[in-house]
Every structure is written in structure tokens, then in C-alpha cells.
Amino acid sequence: MAGTRPKKAITAYDVADHAGVSQSAVSRTFTPGASISAKTKAKVLASAKALGYRPNFIAKSLITRKSGITGVALGYADNPFYPALMEELMKRLSRQGRRFLLFNGDPQRDSDPELEEILRYQVDALILMSSTLSSHLAADCKDAGIPVVLINRRTEDGSTSSVTGDNFVGARKIAEFLMAGGHQRPAFLAGAENSSTNREREEGFRAGLSAAGGTAPLRACGNYQLEGARQATRELLASPDRPDAIFCANDHMAIGALEVARYEFGLDVGREISIVGFDDVDMAAWPSFDLTTYSQPVNEMAEAAMELIDLEEKAEPVHRRIPGELIIRKSARNPK
């Protein structure tokens, strides 16, 4: 071969020779809880240090069939909810000494090809943030004993474990809050039409509206994109029956909507029009937005995801709903 092969690494055998022990002893030194005397261990450690030995996890993985790697699919990184969630996940995984193999769970196309790849790395678990996987692949994971958990999304048939916020309840509470505030023409600014989260939020919103004697909401779709949300807001606000409240399927879109209302239509947000989001991302609390929203606590969601992936060989999928709460700020008119 013309290419340069990395130079030979220092192996457990080199250390064993140097320390005058067997290779097994070297292995045991680096295996917590293995049966080895303090004296032997000390010798090995000294030799390892002298030689700059670093146990090869790849070789270990081959035998133990556990790579210590968790695959994580990230969808929309521009929505700050996901980087925040990712960070919480990373902290917890790090703490357990697990690694984090990130891959692009492109939500537009079928992301399976890349997911297939990931399985070849013998990941111990798969966490999907705003991505989904085909039933075929889900079955493969099950066969391989790889726990899978979806965060902020569910599959149609509920066959894969999930951690979600309380979308239906949260959206219903938002509807009640808006109706109590005397709003007449509520609108719903939708995310991706095929997303379970969007569907649940819309259903909760409609349920809350009709329970409070309201009409069906106006509707526009922003597809979870910032520009999409802006465009949808323009449509809504330019229409003859302009809404007096817009519930956006997430904070990311709500911020886009708020800016359009304020800077393009000159509306006093919170007085002339009410805008509400969902997630309570950090940015929602910034004075520029001061967004009324419903929280999805990323730390609790990450924690729950960690618990679910540890329930390794569970027979049945588990669905965890993490409760949130209505966060009242200034972007929507409050009930009197």
C-alpha cells in the first residue's frame, strides 16, 4: 500500500514484558473489579506509564460486544431546544463514561442509510432527537438488543420507547389561558405536519379552544423553520380576519412570529397581538422576547432518556411524559 499506516501501538503484551507479568495481568489491571493483587497492579501501572500504554477500546469492544458508545441523532440544530437537550445528554453520558456518536438525523429524507451505518459500530444504545426510524430498522435494533429511545417524538404505532413533553395538556392549557384572556381569533402556527409532537400540540390546542367555547383556530404552517414561521405569520397577519393570538408549535417559531408582528406589522406584542410558544428555551426569557410559553424541561427529559436506555432488554416500549408548566411572561395578554 502506498498510504502511511499508523505506527504500531503499544499493546498489553509490551507492558507485560516490561513488567515481567502476563498479558492477562495487564488486562486485569485495567478492568475494575478484576482479581489482581495490589503488588502486581502497581508494577503494571508503572510499566504502563513508562511506555505510555493506553488500552485499546476497539479491541475490548470486540469481545465485550459493548462499545461504550451511544448513537445520538440530531435533527434541527438551529432550534436551540436541541443543542440544549444535546448538552444535557452529553453531560450525563460523559458522567457514566459513555461516548456520544453524533449523526445527522436529517428529518427531511428517510435517514435510515446513516442509521444503518451506525449500527455497525455496535452502539450500545440509540437516542433519536427529532428523528425517527423505519419499523424495519427498529426491529433490527430490537433483535440486536440495542435500546432505542426517541426524544420529543413518538412513532405512529408506539413501538419505540419515547420521552416527550406533555404536548396535549400543555397546548390545552395554552388554549385555556388565551380564551381566559378574552382572545377572539386564535391561530395555530404548525411545525412539520407529519410530526407527532406537532399533531399533539395542535390537538390539545383545539381541544382547549372548543372546551372553552372557542372557534376552531386559523392555521398556517411554518414547518419548524424560522423562515417558514415568518412567512406563515405574514400570511396570518395580512389576512382580512387577522388573528389576535398565535400559538406557535415551538419557541423557535414563536420568536420568528414575534419579530414579524413587532417589526414588520408594528404590532405591540402582548397587547395588540398575543404570541405563545412551546419549550421554554433559554432565549424565551430574554427581554427581547419575553415569551409566554409552556416548558419542556431538557434536564428531566435527558434524565428520563438515560433511564430508558438502561432498561436494556425490556420487552415492552416505555413512554414517558415529562410534565411542564405554563410560563407566563409578556408576549400574550393575560386573563384579567
Next chain:
Amino acid sequence: MAGTRPKKAITAYDVADHAGVSQSAVSRTFTPGASISAKTKAKVLASAKALGYRPNFIAKSLITRKSGITGVALGYADNPFYPALMEELMKRLSRQGRRFLLFNGDPQRDSDPELEEILRYQVDALILMSSTLSSHLAADCKDAGIPVVLINRRTEDGSTSSVTGDNFVGARKIAEFLMAGGHQRPAFLAGAENSSTNREREEGFRAGLSAAGGTAPLRACGNYQLEGARQATRELLASPDRPDAIFCANDHMAIGALEVARYEFGLDVGREISIVGFDDVDMAAWPSFDLTTYSQPVNEMAEAAMELIDLEEKAEPVHRRIPGELIIRKSARNPK
């Protein structure tokens, strides 16, 4: 459907048996460019499909000593510059069929322990975003033939390859712009004191100021944190000789500063006080901020990083400066 499938992973031997060929033939089928007849390959592929075979990358890595994994250290995920950069990197790595092992490059403490770990996974390369590594570890990487590139940071001695924006020049241009706009009392809101990026930006700013006959800037430190930036801004604006312009070491802090000026001090940003950032993150263009800044193009920086890690066994470290440009918006008073 087939009957009960064994939990044991199916290996190349199983496929070989099924196809009536040798295990070598199976391996060659999945090795692009390997010497194998179309007929044999077809047989193997059919058997592989029938059995649901998936080559084990871990085993492959053990032999080839290439894992196909690039380690990426992420520092401050709350600064949107980093998620944006990460996404660009991920896209490119994905396209090359490489994986992305993310780890927490905690910038506060010495992040080496976790970095040490990462090397055991035989990563092919290391990309550090706003993290640094000890000279000891850098030497280890060199010995192991693992390319390392720093993004948006340099080491003191320049011994590790890097990709950075043009910090000095950009900051100098900002100083010139501010001086041309008639500002009398400029201030610098610093990031982490020990960061090369912060230092370069401060030096460029001071150089530009004095070249234009200005005074040394007032100064406060926000440590790259949002809350730190807010606090620093409060100090600056409450001081008897309140600055009339604040250059913040990055957009993230500039946004915090802008909000404090506008919402806490009631200042008309862009008229009563000028606030300038650095990076040109997406958010800087939002109407709520409309931030004058200097761009660091994440796509070009990611591209450059990819090129540097491909220069595998280079003898000398390479330092790439990616030029940016002054982005004039409304948060600072313009020259007449």
C-alpha cells in the same frame, strides 16, 4: 418471515456458509475495490441480505487501525456559533462516511482526562472547538499519527494546527469603524482572559483605536457567558464615564450587552450607544438585534478544518486564517 433468529450476531462466516464461499470472499464483497468476481459477489450479497448481515466496523477497525471516527470537542454550546459550526462539520464528515464522536471539551477545567479516553477509541482525527489540549497530549496525538486541528483557538506555541477567523484584522476594522463614527469612549467587553481569540481581538481593537488617535478602551470581562456579559455591561454603563461604544468579543455577549443597554438602561442602541459583536451568527441578523459585527464564516472554517485533518502526516502545523468582513447593521452609529 423467518423463524426465531439467534441473538448472536451473524458474522461473515455465517454468510460464507450460506453462500457456499469462503469468509474471505464475504470480506472482499464488502471491501470496495477488492479482487472478487461479480458472480461471487452477487451470491454473497444475496446471502448477506437473507441473513441480515451487517459488517462489524469494530472488528474492521481493529485491523485497519482506522475507526472512521473523528473526535470533536465542543466547548460552549450556549454560544450559537458552536452548534452552527458543529453542524457544518457534521455535514462534511457525514458526506465522507466518517462518524463524529462528540465529547465535552469543558473549557473551564483541564479537559484532558476525557481527551485521553477518546484516544482509546482510535479516532482518526481530533477537532477541537474552543478547547485546547495539553502539550503532553498533543505530543501523544502526534506520536499516534492522529491529526489535530483547533477551530477558533490557537495554542500559545502554535504547535497544533488551527483554523481561526481573522481576529486581529477584524477587531482593528471595528475600531476604525467606530472611530470614524465619532465615538469618544470605546469599551472592550472581553471573553475568557486566557483565550487566544479574545487576546487577538482585544489587541486588534486597541491597535485600531490608537492608530485612529483614540484612547485605550474601557474594559470589562464577560468571560464568554451571557450572564457575565450582562453584568459587565451593567458595570460599564453605570460607571461615571459611561462608554459610547462597546465592542464585545463575540456576538453572543453582544446580544446580552445590547439587551441590558436597551431594556435596563433604556438606551437607544445604535444612537445613544453603539454595540458591536464578532462572528455574525444567524441571530445577529434578527431584527431584535440587528447587530453590527465582523463575520467568521462557519462553512469555510469547517471546510478548512476538513482539509487540515486530511493532511495526515504533515510535519509542520498549519494555521489557516479565514477572512471575514465587517457586517454593518444598526446596532452601532455609522460614520457620516
Next chain:
DNA sequence: CTGAAAGCGCTTACAG
């Protein structure tokens, strides 16, 4: 083009 065989760097029964 093809197969038998060695070996990548470890873990883990198995004996002692």
C-alpha cells in the same frame, strides 16, 4: 479470482 491461515489487541473461562 479464491481460500486457508495468521493476526489486530484485547477479555475471559479454565487450571493451577
Next chain:
DNA sequence: CTGAAAGCGCTTACAG
């Protein structure tokens, strides 16, 4: 507690 040995699932000379 310790070591010799088998083997994890592949790639890759080597011979045919």
C-alpha cells in the same frame, strides 16, 4: 492471585 490459551469478527498477505 496468576498465566496459557481460545476467541471476538474481521482484513490481508500468501499460495494456488
